[in-house]
Amino acid sequence: MTDTTDDAPAGGSNAADAAPAAGADGEAPRPRRRPALSPSRAGDFKQCPLLYRFRAIDRIPEPPTKAQVRGTLVHSVLERLFALPRGDRSPERAHALLAPTWEELSQESPEWSELFAEDETGPDGHAAGWLDGAGTLLDSYFELEDPNRLEPEACEVHVETELGSGVRLRGYVDRLDVAPTGEIRVVDYKTGAAPRAIGEAKALFQMKFYAVVLWRTRGVVPRQLKLMYLRDGQDLAYTPDEDELARFERTLEAIWSAIRTAGKTGDFRPSPSKLCNWCAHQSLCPEFGGTPPEYPGWPEPAGGEESALDRAD
Numbered sequence: 628m629t630d631t632t633d634d635a636p637a638g639g640s641n642a643a644d645a646a647p648a649a650g651a652d653g654e655a656p657r658p659r660r661r662p663a664l665s666p667s668r669a670g671d672f673k674q675c676p677l678l679y680r681f682r683a684i685d686r687i688p689e690p691p692t693k694a695q696v697r698g699t700l701v702h703s704v705l706e707r708l709f710a711l712p713r714g715d716r717s718p719e720r721a722h723a724l725l726a727p728t729w730e731e732l733s734q735e736s737p738e739w740s741e742l743f744a745e746d747e748t749g750p751d752g753h754a755a756g757w758l759d760g761a762g763t764l765l766d767s768y769f770e771l772e773d774p775n776r777l778e779p780e781a782c783e784v785h786v787e788t789e790l791g792s793g794v795r796l797r798g799y800v801d802r803l804d805v806a807p808t809g810e811i812r813v814v815d816y817k818t819g820a821a822p823r824a825i826g827e828a829k830a831l832f833q834m835k836f837y838a839v840v841l842w843r844t845r846g847v848v849p850r851q852l853k854l855m856y857l858r859d860g861q862d863l864a865y866t867p868d869e870d871e872l873a874r875f876e877r878t879l880e881a882i883w884s885a886i887r888t889a890g891k892t893g894d895f896r897p898s899p900s901k902l903c904n905w906c907a908h909q910s911l912c913p914e915f916g917g918t919p920p921e922y923p924g925w926p927e928p929a930g931g932e933e934s935a936l937d938r939a940d
């Protein structure tokens with residue numbers, strides 16, 4: 628297999644990618660994670676190379692929105708719901724999981740609680756109205772399917788593979804259903820605030836990304852890619868085929884190659900679209916009169932990770 632780090636963009640150290648990282652204070656060296664492409668970052672580059680740069684290379688923090696945080700909460704509750712035995716997965720149990728799950732998430736990320744003004748939180752510190760909104764998304768989920776009829780293989784599954792060309796792909800699948808016949812269904816919950824029409828192409832891109840990873844790791848083309856839109860109570864099922872995934876794989880390789888080419892010089896150009904309305908970096912974007920910070924060089928190892936907030940979008 629070709630090692631993609633062989634011609635890593637300037638600023639990176641090829642040897643360091645492959646070599647173990649030295650541990651602190653005489654600890655055993657830890658193996659470095661290889662640079663990899665995630666569906667969110669690949670989607671960013673496709674949408675706007677400059678957006679990719681801001682997120683993956685400059686790593687400019689983006690304040691989470693209430694909708695993103697609510698999405699993360701709903702994903703966590705659904706994951707916990709599937710940990711309950713079949714028969715116990717009721718709307719009431721899901722609602723009862725909301726407050727303790729939020730408690731845990733806000734302890735892990737205290738800045739999320741700061742999103743809420745004091746008058747939005749009750750005496751227990753919970754943003755009651757906001758939690759109700761998350762409850763509405765859960766109700767919408769139960770209208771789409773009965774979780775007691777399903778036994779997923781896993782929820783929030785980390786998937787990773789390396790393509791023949793050496794491009795490493797990495798991501799998280801919301802839910803993986805595997806039938807006794809071995810047929811795979813990939814399920815993704817969508818809770819985001821953007822209109823569905825705008826997000827749909829992006830969502831299918833993400834699902835095909837997962838389908839390629841699963842195809843390459845398990846040797847089976849997923850039978851179905853299912854998107855569940857909890858805000859409008861609708862779902863979308865898509866059946867990929869092998870030829871299509873092979874073409875998509877070449878698209879991903881081309882994206883990674885374009886990222887590395889841009890990374891050598893820092894030439895990440897803005898590509899304005901309707902999606903700029905959801906971009907947190909307009910003030911730094913030349914299309915909006917801003918100036919990007921000086922190019923810091925290719926990160927080591929190369930950026931491509933996605934966050935929990937990305938996954939909940």
Ligand code: SF4
Nearest residue numbers: 675897898903906912
């Ligand atoms: S505002 Fe639009 S063009 Fe500018 S970086 Fe964001 S997505 Fe790209």
